[in-house]
Amino acid sequence: MDVAVFSTRSYDREFLDQANAAVGGSHALRYFDASLSEQTVALAAGSDAICAFVNDRLDRSVLAALRGQGTKLVALRSAGFNHVDLEAAEALEIAVARVPAYSPEAIAEHTVALILSLNRKLHRAYVRVREGNFALDGLLGFNLGMRTVGIVGTGRIGAVVAHILRGFGCALLAFDPSPDEELRQLGVSYVPFPELMQQSDIITIHCPLTPQTHHLIDENSLQLIRKGAMLINTSRGAVVDTQAVIAALKSGVIGALGLDVYEEEGDLFFRDLSESMLQDDVFARLLTFPNVLITGHQGFFTREALTAIAETTIRNISSFEESGRATHQIGTELLA
Numbered sequence: 042m043d044v045a046v047f048s049t050r051s052y053d054r055e056f057l058d059q060a061n062a063a064v065g066g067s068h069a070l071r072y073f074d075a076s077l078s079e080q081t082v083a084l085a086a087g088s089d090a091i092c093a094f095v096n097d098r099l100d101r102s103v104l105a106a107l108r109g110q111g112t113k114l115v116a117l118r119s120a121g122f123n124h125v126d127l128e129a130a131e132a133l134e135i136a137v138a139r140v141p142a143y144s145p146e147a148i149a150e151h152t153v154a155l156i157l158s159l160n161r162k163l164h165r166a167y168v169r170v171r172e173g174n175f176a177l178d179g180l181l182g183f184n185l186g187m188r189t190v191g192i193v194g195t196g197r198i199g200a201v202v203a204h205i206l207r208g209f210g211c212a213l214l215a216f217d218p219s220p221d222e223e224l225r226q227l228g229v230s231y232v233p234f235p236e237l238m239q240q241s242d243i244i245t246i247h248c249p250l251t252p253q254t255h256h257l258i259d260e261n262s263l264q265l266i267r268k269g270a271m272l273i274n275t276s277r278g279a280v281v282d283t284q285a286v287i288a289a290l291k292s293g294v295i296g297a298l299g300l301d302v303y304e305e306e307g308d309l310f311f312r313d314l315s316e317s318m319l320q321d322d323v324f325a326r327l328l329t330f331p332n333v334l335i336t337g338h339q340g341f342f343t344r345e346a347l348t349a350i351a352e353t354t355i356r357n358i359s360s361f362e363e364s365g366r367a368t369h370q371i372g373t374e375l376l377a
Contacts, residue, residue: 043069043088043089044068044069044070044088044091045088045090045092046070047092047097048073048097050311056347056348056350060351060354064359070092076096076307077097078103083106088111090114095119096306097124098124104129105133108134114136114137117138121139123250127376138367138370138371140353143349145196149202151336151339152247155301156271159298160182160183161182165179166180185209185210186209186210186211188242190242193237199247203215203224207227214231235265239266242267244272245273246280247275248276250277256280259285263289268293270296271295273299274301275300283305286298287323290333298333301337301339305324309321353368
């Protein structure tokens with residue numbers, strides 16, 4: 042199949058080319074650095090399929106343009122699909138496929154890295170030592186094993202986080218509409234969301250972005266948490282109301298904040314803006330807090346994860362070409 046690949050970086054090309062070569066190079070992959078939007082959709086003209094990432098735009102207007110150009114498949118190289126209008130895709134008879142699981146360990150380990158870094162102030166200590174400042178004032182942390190961690194969402198990633206933190210000796214609370222019985226046997230206690238917010242020293246978010254979870258962490262839920270609690274989000278940016286979090290940081294309600302995602306990250310992440318002025322005042326405000334650590338959506342960024350993403354993406358494209366249905370095809374049933 043002829044495939045237009047959007048939002049590509051050098052590592053995308055490397056791993057997709059390897060996966061394509063493993064199936065005999067049967068697909069013609071055309072790479073574009075640009076993200077997919079109404080302004081760039083013409084680049085996909087003549088393509089049987091397009092391959093998109095998390096910040097590509099796949100609303101009704103873009104999907105209609107793709108269909109008019111002959112595209113029949115949208116192959117997402119991500120698990121999340123909140124940036125896709127699935128109802129429009131179904132109406133236009135465009136198949137949508139995703140990578141449902143690639144490396145939950147990668148994101149779970151990054152989550153724990155954020156927790157440890159914020160607790161022991163490693164991001165601040167690194168800068169100090171490079172400047173010749175070896176004073177320990179302001180770097181005091183706590184023993185992680187003596188704390189209670191609340192895990193919001195215990196799917197594949199949340200479950201791995203639970204296993205890792207259990208190894209530290211943490212008491213684990215969880216909130217999920219579908220409790221995991223294996224995690225219960227591990228010692229995880231499932232509790233209502235308000236109780237988790239009230240009882241946790243550390244709260245880590247691992248739920249998908251849905252209408253129900255949009256701004257799940259907002260002004261009201263933040264009023265429930267223990268003063269000085271740590272909040273971590275490696276799921277989707279819009280699960281957290283950034284303005285409410287900034288207010289909680291200013292008041293000291295949130296003691297530390299770790300983010301690998303941001304609700305307006307589309308104009309920031311996955312590009313080098315070091316020579317530009319940040320135009321997002323909200324994001325710039327976050328960067329002024331010494332107890333905030335932000336990474337640019339790199340939780341998935343391991344060799345193992347990129348290999349799995351590329352292989353699953355190529356498998357989706359191949360199965361669609363062969364049978365008319367992708368291996369991990371999704372539809373509006375996931376919106377229920």
